[in-house]
Amino acid sequence: MIETSEQTNAPEAGGMDRRTALKVLGATLGAAAFSQAIAPLTEWAENMSLDEYLQKHYRELSPVDLAMVMARMEKQTKEQTGVDVHIQDYRPQPGVKFGYALNLSVCVGCRRCAKACHIENNHDRPSGNSYIRVLEMEKGSLDLAKGRVNYDHPVPHPDKFYMPVQCQQCDKPPCVSVCPVEATWKESDGIVVVDYNWCIGCRYCEAACPYHARRFNWTKPQVPAAEINPDQGYLSNRLRPQGVMEKCTFCLHRSRQGKLPACLEACPTGARVFGNLLDPESEIRWVLKNKRVFVLKEDVGTQPSFFYFFDE
Amino acid sequence: MNKAEINDQVTSYRRFLWKAVRDATDGSAWFYAWMILLTALALVGLHAWAVQVRDGLAVTGISDHVSWGLYIANFTFMVGLAAGGVMMVIPAYLYHDREMHDLTIVGELLAIAAIVMSICFVVVDMGRPERFWHMFPLVGRFNWPVSMLTWDVLVLNGYLALNLHISGYLLYKRFLGERPSPKWYVPFVYLSIFWAISIHTVTAFLYSGLGGRPLWNTALLAPRFLVTAFIAGPAFIIVLLFILRRFGGVPVALRPVQILVNIVRVTLLINLLMVASELFTELYSGGSHTASGHYLFFGLHGANALVPWIWSAVAMGVISAVMFLRPDVVTKPIWLTVACALAFAGIWIEKGMGLIVPAFIPSTLHEIVEYFPSLMEWQITAGIWAWGMLILTVMLKIALPILRQPHPEPNHAVSRENASVEADLPPSLAHSQR
Numbered sequence: 001m002i003e004t005s006e007q008t009n010a011p012e013a014g015g016m017d018r019r020t021a022l023k024v025l026g027a028t029l030g031a032a033a034f035s036q037a038i039a040p041l042t043e044w045a046e047n048m049s050l051d052e053y054l055q056k057h058y059r060e061l062s063p064v065d066l067a068m069v070m071a072r073m074e075k076q077t078k079e080q081t082g083v084d085v086h087i088q089d090y091r092p093q094p095g096v097k098f099g100y101a102l103n104l105s106v107c108v109g110c111r112r113c114a115k116a117c118h119i120e121n122n123h124d125r126p127s128g129n130s131y132i133r134v135l136e137m138e139k140g141s142l143d144l145a146k147g148r149v150n151y152d153h154p155v156p157h158p159d160k161f162y163m164p165v166q167c168q169q170c171d172k173p174p175c176v177s178v179c180p181v182e183a184t185w186k187e188s189d190g191i192v193v194v195d196y197n198w199c200i201g202c203r204y205c206e207a208a209c210p211y212h213a214r215r216f217n218w219t220k221p222q223v224p225a226a227e228i229n230p231d232q233g234y235l236s237n238r239l240r241p242q243g244v245m246e247k248c249t250f251c252l253h254r255s256r257q258g259k260l261p262a263c264l265e266a267c268p269t270g271a272r273v274f275g276n277l278l279d280p281e282s283e284i285r286w287v288l289k290n291k292r293v294f295v296l297k298e299d300v301g302t303q304p305s306f307f308y309f310f311d312e
Numbered sequence: 313m314n315k316a317e318i319n320d321q322v323t324s325y326r327r328f329l330w331k332a333v334r335d336a337t338d339g340s341a342w343f344y345a346w347m348i349l350l351t352a353l354a355l356v357g358l359h360a361w362a363v364q365v366r367d368g369l370a371v372t373g374i375s376d377h378v379s380w381g382l383y384i385a386n387f388t389f390m391v392g393l394a395a396g397g398v399m400m401v402i403p404a405y406l407y408h409d410r411e412m413h414d415l416t417i418v419g420e421l422l423a424i425a426a427i428v429m430s431i432c433f434v435v436v437d438m439g440r441p442e443r444f445w446h447m448f449p450l451v452g453r454f455n456w457p458v459s460m461l462t463w464d465v466l467v468l469n470g471y472l473a474l475n476l477h478i479s480g481y482l483l484y485k486r487f488l489g490e491r492p493s494p495k496w497y498v499p500f501v502y503l504s505i506f507w508a509i510s511i512h513t514v515t516a517f518l519y520s521g522l523g524g525r526p527l528w529n530t531a532l533l534a535p536r537f538l539v540t541a542f543i544a545g546p547a548f549i550i551v552l553l554f555i556l557r558r559f560g561g562v563p564v565a566l567r568p569v570q571i572l573v574n575i576v577r578v579t580l581l582i583n584l585l586m587v588a589s590e591l592f593t594e595l596y597s598g599g600s601h602t603a604s605g606h607y608l609f610f611g612l613h614g615a616n617a618l619v620p621w622i623w624s625a626v627a628m629g630v631i632s633a634v635m636f637l638r639p640d641v642v643t644k645p646i647w648l649t650v651a652c653a654l655a656f657a658g659i660w661i662e663k664g665m666g667l668i669v670p671a672f673i674p675s676t677l678h679e680i681v682e683y684f685p686s687l688m689e690w691q692i693t694a695g696i697w698a699w700g701m702l703i704l705t706v707m708l709k710i711a712l713p714i715l716r717q718p719h720p721e722p723n724h725a726v727s728r729e730n731a732s733v734e735a736d737l738p739p740s741l742a743h744s745q746r
Contacts, residue, residue: 019338023337026348030351033355034355034358036359037355037356037358037359037362038358038359038362039362040359040362040363040365040366040367041362041365041366043366044362044365044366048442053442057446057453133677135677143600144600144677144678145600145603145674145678147677147678149677149679165677174522174523174524177455177458177459178459178460178461178521178522179455179459180447180454180455180459180461180462180465181443181446181447181452181453181454181455182453182454182455183446198443198446198453199439199440199443200438200439200440200441200443200444200446200447201369201438201439201440201443202434202437202438202439202461203379203380203437203439204459204461204518206376206379207379207380207522207525207671207672208522208524209524209676210523210524210676211524211676211677212376212377212675212676212677212679214376215376216369216376216379216439217368217439218368218369218370218374218375219367219368219369219370220368241440242368242439243368243369243438243439243440244439244440297524300523300524301523302523
């Protein structure tokens with residue numbers, strides 16, 4: 001084998017030159033085809049700045065860094081959509097842990113909560129995305145397998161009851177433990193957040209969540225300029241990049257300022273109760289004390305901060 | 313070591329690399345045709361991936377309901393193939409089987425190619441592949457030890473490094489005509505045996521640790537992964553050895569093939585037992601936790617996209633198991649190749665489309681949304697397979713001429729006796745390198 005190769009390597013063999021020439025030709029053609037093949041990557045990279053690429057994890061950014069990052073994002077949105085948005089970093093308040101309760105006896109399944117979420121959180125318009133899915137359930141059963149999401153008739157149907165499901169803000173969130181890069185974590189007020197600029201888009205959290213609460217940005221979310229909600233939180237409803245995870249944050253850009261989540265404000269029947277679990281005088285505490293509440297899939301051990309109850 | 317010695321070392325290592333490049337780019341017309349085909353497929357896949365990065369994963373059939381598909385299915389299978397390569401190493405080193413020794417490098421090179429492919433499948437599944445550095449120590453944040461995925465990153469890269477070291481060291485020493493020093497590779501070989509088991513156990517834990525996905529949430533998953541790895545790996549190597557003998561003129565003794573056949577014979581049966589156990593548990597107990605199993609094997613509320621896949625896998629598993637039990641099949645290379653191909657394809661379905669996809673159907677809120685891979689997903693998948701085969705071909709091309717040099721170890725005389733197999737082949741085949 002060795003001898004054969006040495007022989008062909010000899011300069012007097014004319015075949016060697018031809019072989020070398022063919023190899024060079026092949027390599028050139030290959031390189032040309034390669035650069036053609038990766039051309040879309042170049043187009044894609046043009047839209048990204050070095051600052052954006054090298055940006056640190058949210059929790060490692062100093063207040064000055066973060067202010068610069070948010071200013072950059074506001075400028076970018078202005079350039080791309082012409083809209084003046086205001087991005088702020090809302091921090092958890094001390095002594096607050098948020099809880100949510102939902103009265104299944106009065107929910108009529110109108111899906112206005114899902115729609116309010118869609119608008120408030122700057123969701124992708126073509127896919128009609130929302131952090132809330134409303135299940136139409138069979139009376140007499142809490143089996144999710146008997147629920148339907150795509151019901152299409154006047155509500156409420158007399159034989160059914162309705163159960164909206166969104167992020168349960170678990171105390172033991174499996175989505176947080178599985179994330180390989182700590183791009184998602186639980187804040188001190190109980191809200192599980194995502195750093196959209198740190199997430200690598202592996203979707204392990206989406207596989208881990210037992211409540212179908214996480215969403216992926218399969219493409220760059222499309223929101224018409226006139227419909228963009230300009231009041232944005234860095235960790236919540238700002239316009240998301242393509243290829244990262246997102247989820248319900250109990251509208252932290254509202255709730256951390258003492259306002260109520262958009263889904264609650266939209267509810268026409270008052271089925272939703274939101275508040276501070278650490279405040280004994282809060283309405284949510286009253287519900288937990290006086291109603292028989294339950295949580296979804298208690299058996300998987302996630303310990304939700306989202307409760308359901310019936311009146312009668 | 314003085315300066316002159318270091319210079320010598322550098323020179324000889326440069327010669328080794330140069331020879332490697334020459335060996336890898338010289339060959340027959342068939343060889344060039346094969347390499348051009350693989351390059352073309354790999355480029356088609358690369359282009360599709362570039363479009364996917366630009367336009368988003370919306371170009372795939374994956375959705376919020378079925379959030380992992382063909383890529384992660386192939387990733388899982390590839391980890392198994394990589395682990396299966398070690399089945400060449402165990403008989404050679406644990407049982408001191410001399411005849412296996414010369415061929416262990418084939419298993420190690422397969423492991424390298426398979427690990428590269430498995431890493432590629434993870435990269436193409438990522439929404440933001442350019443953020444890979446977020447995992448690096450110091451500059452990134454690595455959620456170790458809590459996230460199983462970080463364990464997988466460590467064990468897969470470790471396994472790649474181990475196999476690169478072992479095979480690179482052995483090849484270089486043989487190139488020099490020197491006897492490899494056991495202290496530089498034997499401890500790593502033993503380590504690689506345990507490491508092979510760990511890569512596939514950790515990969516199973518990725519899935520089985522998720523309480524919200526009942527189909528995966530079973531203790532049987534890791535053992536099943538190992539058993540299927542020890543079907544797919546040896547089946548691939550058996551066929552590879554035939555190909556090397558036919559087209560590479562490599563002397564392949566009968567015994568290594570027999571050992572691999574014996575391994576597959578047993579692992580195929582163990583796997584069928586495990587599949588049957590899973591099926592029994594799913595069917596007999598019932599309830600909504602078993603909905604995914606019902607969907608996979610029989611369809612659910614009219615949705616049955618995976619039913620033909622899984623029953624083909626079961627049929628291939630049963631047929632190949634029967635074939636492997638028949639002495640008249642395993643002694644004929646053609647039939648043995650067919651049996652290996654069936655076993656390999658069966659495991660590819662069972663572990664990929666038959667395991668990753670159904671865990672998402674129905675979804676955690678029991679919605680039934682089915683998954684069909686898009687054309688671009690198939691292009692990217694084929695591209696990665698072609699890329700892996702390209703790497704494997706190049707590495708084997710580099711390894712075989714060096715391995716066929718006179719062996720410095722005297723106690724390897726036994727293995728050279730088997731070189732007579734080569735003499736049985738027509739000279740044109742035995743020297744088809746040119």
